[in-house]
Amino acid sequence: MSLCKLMMRSVLKSLRASTLCRLDHTPSRGVASIIDGKKIAEDIKMEIKAEIDQLTSGGQRQPHLSVVLVGDDPASAVYVRNKINACKRVGINSEAIVKPSATSETELLDTISALNENPGVDGILVQLPVPEHMNERVICNAIHPSKDVDGFHVVNVGRFVQDMDCLMPCTPLGVQQLIIRSGVETFGKNAVVCGRSKNVGMPIAMLLHADGEGDTNAFDATTTLCHRYTPPEQLRRFVQTADIVVTAAGVVNLITADMVKPGCCVIDVGINRIVGPNGKPQIVGDVDFEVRQVAGHITPVPGGVGPMTVAMLMKNTLRAYKKEVNEF
Amino acid sequence: MSLCKLMMRSVLKSLRASTLCRLDHTPSRGVASIIDGKKIAEDIKMEIKAEIDQLTSGGQRQPHLSVVLVGDDPASAVYVRNKINACKRVGINSEAIVKPSATSETELLDTISALNENPGVDGILVQLPVPEHMNERVICNAIHPSKDVDGFHVVNVGRFVQDMDCLMPCTPLGVQQLIIRSGVETFGKNAVVCGRSKNVGMPIAMLLHADGEGDTNAFDATTTLCHRYTPPEQLRRFVQTADIVVTAAGVVNLITADMVKPGCCVIDVGINRIVGPNGKPQIVGDVDFEVRQVAGHITPVPGGVGPMTVAMLMKNTLRAYKKEVNEF
Numbered sequence: 317m318s319l320c321k322l323m324m325r326s327v328l329k330s331l332r333a334s335t336l337c338r339l340d341h342t343p344s345r346g347v348a349s350i351i352d353g354k355k356i357a358e359d360i361k362m363e364i365k366a367e368i369d370q371l372t373s374g375g376q377r378q379p380h381l382s383v384v385l386v387g388d389d390p391a392s393a394v395y396v397r398n399k400i401n402a403c404k405r406v407g408i409n410s411e412a413i414v415k416p417s418a419t420s421e422t423e424l425l426d427t428i429s430a431l432n433e434n435p436g437v438d439g440i441l442v443q444l445p446v447p448e449h450m451n452e453r454v455i456c457n458a459i460h461p462s463k464d465v466d467g468f469h470v471v472n473v474g475r476f477v478q479d480m481d482c483l484m485p486c487t488p489l490g491v492q493q494l495i496i497r498s499g500v501e502t503f504g505k506n507a508v509v510c511g512r513s514k515n516v517g518m519p520i521a522m523l524l525h526a527d528g529e530g531d532t533n534a535f536d537a538t539t540t541l542c543h544r545y546t547p548p549e550q551l552r553r554f555v556q557t558a559d560i561v562v563t564a565a566g567v568v569n570l571i572t573a574d575m576v577k578p579g580c581c582v583i584d585v586g587i588n589r590i591v592g593p594n595g596k597p598q599i600v601g602d603v604d605f606e607v608r609q610v611a612g613h614i615t616p617v618p619g620g621v622g623p624m625t626v627a628m629l630m631k632n633t634l635r636a637y638k639k640e641v642n643e644f
Numbered sequence: 645m646s647l648c649k650l651m652m653r654s655v656l657k658s659l660r661a662s663t664l665c666r667l668d669h670t671p672s673r674g675v676a677s678i679i680d681g682k683k684i685a686e687d688i689k690m691e692i693k694a695e696i697d698q699l700t701s702g703g704q705r706q707p708h709l710s711v712v713l714v715g716d717d718p719a720s721a722v723y724v725r726n727k728i729n730a731c732k733r734v735g736i737n738s739e740a741i742v743k744p745s746a747t748s749e750t751e752l753l754d755t756i757s758a759l760n761e762n763p764g765v766d767g768i769l770v771q772l773p774v775p776e777h778m779n780e781r782v783i784c785n786a787i788h789p790s791k792d793v794d795g796f797h798v799v800n801v802g803r804f805v806q807d808m809d810c811l812m813p814c815t816p817l818g819v820q821q822l823i824i825r826s827g828v829e830t831f832g833k834n835a836v837v838c839g840r841s842k843n844v845g846m847p848i849a850m851l852l853h854a855d856g857e858g859d860t861n862a863f864d865a866t867t868t869l870c871h872r873y874t875p876p877e878q879l880r881r882f883v884q885t886a887d888i889v890v891t892a893a894g895v896v897n898l899i900t901a902d903m904v905k906p907g908c909c910v911i912d913v914g915i916n917r918i919v920g921p922n923g924k925p926q927i928v929g930d931v932d933f934e935v936r937q938v939a940g941h942i943t944p945v946p947g948g949v950g951p952m953t954v955a956m957l958m959k960n961t962l963r964a965y966k967k968e969v970n971e972f
Contacts, residue, residue: 469802470798471799471802472802473802473805473806474797474798474802474805475798475802504873504874512854514805521869525871526840536871538871538874538879540869540882541849541868541869543866545832550834551866553885557881
């Protein structure tokens, strides 16, 4: 990194720290500030739209995202529709390429290869999961890293964990933005991540612990990664002293009010389908509702991390279009 | 992973657990078992030698490692000599390609390219650091991943953090072997790593926390990554409840006897040059000598992790020769 960039970051960091001191973002017990993911995602999309509008009004073509869906899983179809809708909203041209579940891996690879070679396609995304007769890793690695807007290609993963500029996975990016835009301080703080999945928990732990001077703008927090084999009493102990808790475990009520430190920031990435008290299906996260009586900041489910994932996909597509990562 | 492999691992895990119960590897206070890295490294090298002897007596050629050294840094020269000597010891054919520090990056890349294309070369290693006018990342990524016995190529890094078979970095591999061969239990335990470097601290944290069912045979421990911005009192707190402590910080006396949990396992990756009590230069780790009065297992410095790095380089070269990782 250039000396100039280093100096700028250092100035920004001190500015941020001093602003935080003055504003005191941490509310007292009982009034957790709800991190409105829907609104922050909308803000980000509007920033992206403004940038695209400016580029296209200058005569440039629109960015283009191709989304490939194999099979007829209804949840996947909804996710794809949301992505296409978000594209429309921000001015990204998009297409959904829908293939039957019997599609062969070779056929899908051919489709990806054609998209890789098409200079009019900036971003490519294959909606996961793919049918069982396909190797997910082979599919993810077939997308050219420079068009890999999901950030799942092995080269993007490798660059990411080395704090190098890359296309980063969307949900961790969304969590990062929620924390930044809520003014939560992370430098030298204690963070706990619950869940070690390769697309969510692990990369979030990377962003939390790594060097803020690297290309990924990481958080410099001391970070504990808890998972299915962390004994409950140990999970409780780690969470009790955490300033930032990120849950991505898929376990209802994993985190309860008696477990968290007053004033902490809780980011709930969990999506669990339960039967609600009224007998109707309901979507809840990993964090018990009562935690908001103790936490300083908390994301709701739904309306927290969920909308951010799609917003960051738009951001990645814009970055791919602008060829901001050019070292592949 | 195949069901068969899964079942075998599960059986092995229970076997290992039951053996541990019977043997009780954790000594009581005051008698820390010294993990003899020199001996374990020698054992591993002898295993490798036996395997190579068998292969070559069957008519196969010897494995071959090419080590490239640019410039005349005396420490680097020593490291290269140690590697070449280890090769001789285990029956790996080797060469040291020494280039002047004024060598251009293009020239070095040409050398690497020729080694990549040479079917008689199994492993390639460029001794780091390279001179300042070269981009270390470009050099590391120029080595074909299948010959990248240091495990620094972006594709090996990306595969590694996804628990996929790959050529893994040698020092983390060495730490893993020390823990396994000392019979230290890790499953569901608390681990602390001090230091977040990309070649040592971070990959060790990956091995400690990740899924033992993955290709990297990781340890399933709850893992806390501490670093330069972890406040000292927080470091103390995390270390005090850790069953496994790995230090790779380069800070003399970072860990003292009053900080560790009785019976814990302490792996000291630190290498610090100090002036000893007799006025002579001395090499010490990050861990105070007195810790051995409290810990259950501890590595000395020197003679702990150091010899393991070279042993695992031999192992990686053998794996590259046998083309055990064939998915690049």
